Amino acid sequence: MREAVAVLPDNGSTTATVDETRTEEHQLDISVVMPCLNEEDSIAICVQKAKEWLERSGYRGEVLVVDNGSTDRSRELALAAGARVIEEPRRGYGRAYLTGIPQAQGKYIIMGDCDDTYDFTNLEPLIAPLRDGYDLVVGNRYAGGIRPGAMTWSHRYIGTPVITFLLRTFTGARLGDSQCGLRAFTREAYQRLGLHSTGMEFASEMILKAMRRRLRVAEVPIPYFPRVGEAKLNTFRDGWRHLRFLMLFTPAYVFTVPGLILSLLGAIAMATALLVSRGNADAWPHWPAVFVGPMLLVVGINALLLGLAAHLVASSKGITGEGRVSRLYRRQFSLEAFLGAAGALILAGVGL
Template sequence: MSVEAIAVDPVFVTVVLPCLDEEDSVGECVDEALAALDLAGYRGEVVVVDNNSTDRSVEGAAAHGARVVHEGRPGYGRALRTGIESASGEIVVMADADLTYDLSKIALLVGPIADGEADIVVGERLTEAPSSTMPFLHRRVGTPMLTMLVRRAAAGLNVTDSQSGYRAFRRDAILSLGLRSTGMEFASEMLILAGQARLRVQETSTGYRARTGISKLNTFSDGWRHVRQILLLAPHLMLVTPGLVLLAIGAGLEVVGLVDPAGLAVGSLRWQPSFISGIALILGVQAL
């Protein structure tokens, strides 16, 4: 007896775009996302989360085929949480409405999840992004530092760009994490809790384009929000600085002991730094 193949509906994907005064770019982002979904053979929708825009972003998004939901409480993270909760798809792609993320590459993010290989796929920006699209401090200092902290807080999560806002994920998996962030620190919170929950996280290069319009990012205040969130979720990281200091002290005293094996003269006595150096090195390593 022959067995006929059973047709399986293609996966349903929701693309969530938080939006605050992006009338010059949101329509093009919607078009690019819908075209990418169609090309990949996915059923889907684009949800634009209006976060109190004062321009014609809402009208532009709707005219290009997006479903618009409103989140009156300010904040990038709050807008994304509302969009994820409102999503109809079992897979959600989050991005920005300013053309920085290449939405034609949606399939690169969705594919591993649709195939059951990952729960989250992050679109890594740094490899392909030209220097003109990202400030030096963000690219060489802020992002690497925050990524290092996120990796440690997330039990060694293997990502190189924790601050990318372009990522896809299983909606149910992310909702189960109980995310609470309201600002830019949402990106860090998601990955830390995902790592602690042992979700499968992958990363793929998607590049980064020049922004259309005025950036809403505040380098120092948003950076501090990330650090504070990381430390709240992984308070053991507060031991990193003391650990580094102890390592430096231990190494320095070890060098002194090697240079002068007889010890340091302290009045009429001679002090052997090797004992203290060993303790400092051990404590430093344990703290890190």
């Protein structure tokens, strides 16, 4: 088991979304929450495995299935297997969890897909770190063993490693598999996270916010098996949703810092060109700097503007809190101010 310890500052506020009215006497030990969309071939197997593990382990628990608009017999089979079923007709991986997790009655909550890719017969490795004081435990399929045919090559060698690398870079979390869907966390941790994402990016949001809220995050090896039934993942759509979320959630890394660097380099190049041209119009680096400097400056300024736009969009959608930048923008800037600044820049360019 490994702990992720690096932290980023948090400018947002949390929203408690789990029902806090339940008393300790009536609270269950564990809730296993499974989103379900047309999984009639595997849902009963997964529910039975989870219930058997709960009984064998001696925990007071429940299996909660969130039916995400299934058109097959998934709901009926889940009920027959002993699960509590909640309806969420609006499609979305994250939306199913946002509806189901607040209804969970356990002190510890385990989330996992009901396509039989995860081993619900042994969930103790996920619970043990929580009892030791961790807030969130994430499975690592690479460390636990990915069985032949369980994951496409594009997800195994490109998609998941790239997203994991970006999350490690942006948060410092020492995770080897940021996209594993088998996770466990405490009710209190979920209340602090304040999650909003309705799609597959829900998994990335959980990691990012856990680090920003200074939660203790652990990683444990888990096996990963070939799924039963038809896969629901869309490589390009879901991959883009992850990248889009990361760009909105971390504009400083994606836009602002690169924009500042490029703008500075462009300004230095242009200043160098002006100084050199006074003494010798043909001297290097006058001509290269004349072309390179403005390009770097334009790209840098556009990156800074994109960073501001990403921050404002993320703030308006509730992905991040309203920080100092967005508050300053709303108080001080208007359409007229931007038009005036644009006019001044045009005049300055003509003058140069």
